[in-house]
Amino acid sequence: MGLIIWLIVIQIAVILHEGAHYLVARMQGAKVSAFSVGMGPIIAKFKAAGTEWRLSALPIGGYVLIDDLGPESLEGQSKSRLTPWGKIAVLFAGPLSNWLLAILLMAGIFSSQGVPQTDYSKAEIHRVLPGSAAEKDGIKEGDLLVAIDGKPLPEQETVDGEPRMGYMKLQDAIRSKEPNTLTFQRGNTTYDVKLSFEWKAGARYGVEYSPKQNVKPVPNYFAALGEAWNQSIKIVPQALQSFAKGITQTFTAPLSPSSEVAGPVASAQAAGALAREGGLWGVLTFATLVNMSLAIFNLIPIPGLDGGRILLVVIQLLMRRPLQPAHEAMINFTGFVFLMVFMMLVFLGDIIRVIP
Known part of the structure; x- marks a missing residue:
């Protein structure tokens, strides 16, 4: 089930992405040679x-071949129908379409389910291990840690120059x-626990917890649209940080599963879990995450991605002359190889993750 949901969501997101490239290019009179749904060998085609x-x-996945975006159009015999700003518009249209769909989906979820909000000043207990020190102290699932030594937990604090959420002070205690x-x-009552647990390496107090989630x-x-817009802006720096960390982890520790980047296996598992737990809303949540991730990732200025190609156009605008076709082709090819190696390593890490 998870694999089917993953394939459908990914395919819709990619068709929307490539369709936006196609529409903006055609609006400017550019020639589009081909539009493919899916990758690999062609099994059916027609011309229109x-x-x-x-x-x-x-x-x-899928792809669209826009002739006037190719490096040969810069110094070819025929003048490109796309101006530099027109090329930027075509390249930006794909990620923008995924971004807008993610916001619309998010707004639909918020209007029906409410807006999830995280309260980092409270630690919510999700599980108490049987026979653990926590169980002996009387802690139960659903309890909220609100203070330590009479001091309320902060929303956030700075530790060794790094921001740290207040609920993590439970670990310190x-x-x-x-x-x-x-x-x-x-509930409506509070109680105190005098912590006498003696921690040592490998010892467990016996609680699983996270920040309090409100709706x-x-x-x-x-x-809901306004809330979705605000959330989408907040996501950007977090997503960029995760992508950067994930790429670094993937190349510095090859074949080790990354905690920041999920491949097709992990994504399909996540899709299945969200569908089981949330039904239709879980699937829509997964679709929101996929479209938002696709939009942000594609705008990273790596050659071969939309962001990298936009950067090349901007460089040519600043230079006031086009790059040599061979140079631009080599830059894009290098980026493509980098992305293929990255995706292969992520996929192999995925496989290792699920092997018992």
């Missing part, structure tokens, strides 16, 4: 509106050699 429409064998008093909230209702879809 000057474009060869293809159905390819592998139902993963558990590992502390000094006795601490934990204040928990259970903020919204009155209508338009209000």
Whole structure:
């Protein structure tokens, strides 16, 4: 089930992405040689509106061939129909389409399910291990840690120059050699636990926890759109940081599963889990994540991605002359090889992750 959901969501996202490239190019009179749904060998095709429409064998991804985006159009015998700004518009249209779809989907989820909000000043207990020190202390699933030694947990603090969320102070208390008093909230009552747990390497207090999750209702879809827009802006720096960390992990520790980047196996598992837990809303949540990730990732200025190709156009604008076709082709090819190696390593890491 997860694999089917993953394939459908990915395919819709890619068709939308490539379709946006196609539409913006055609609006400017550019020639589009081919539009393929899927990759690999062509199993069916027909020609219409000057474009060869293809159905390819592998139902993963797709592509559009826009003649005037190729490096040969810069110094070829025929003048490109696309200006530099026109090329930027074509390249930007793909990620923008995924971004807008993600916002629309997110707004639909928010208007129906409410806006999830994280309260980092409270640690919510999700599980207490049987026979553990936490169980002996009377801690139960659903309890909220609200204070340590009478001091409320902060939303955020700075530790060694790095920002750190307040709920993580529970870990500090558990590992502390000094006795601490934990204040928990259970329903409308509070109770204190005098922590006498002696931590050492490998020891476990016996709780699984995370920051408190709240849900903020919204009155209508338009209000949800505003919330979705705000959330999409907040996601960008976090996503870029995750991509950068994931790429670094992938190349510095090859074949080790990355905690920041998921390949097709992990993504299919996530799609299945979201569908089981949330039904249709879980699937829409997965589609939102895929489209947002596709939009942000494609705008990273790596040659071969839309962001990298936009950067090349900007460089040519600043230089006031086009790059040599062979140079531009080599830059894009190098980026393509980098991406293929990266994707292969992520996929192999995925396989290793699921091997018992």
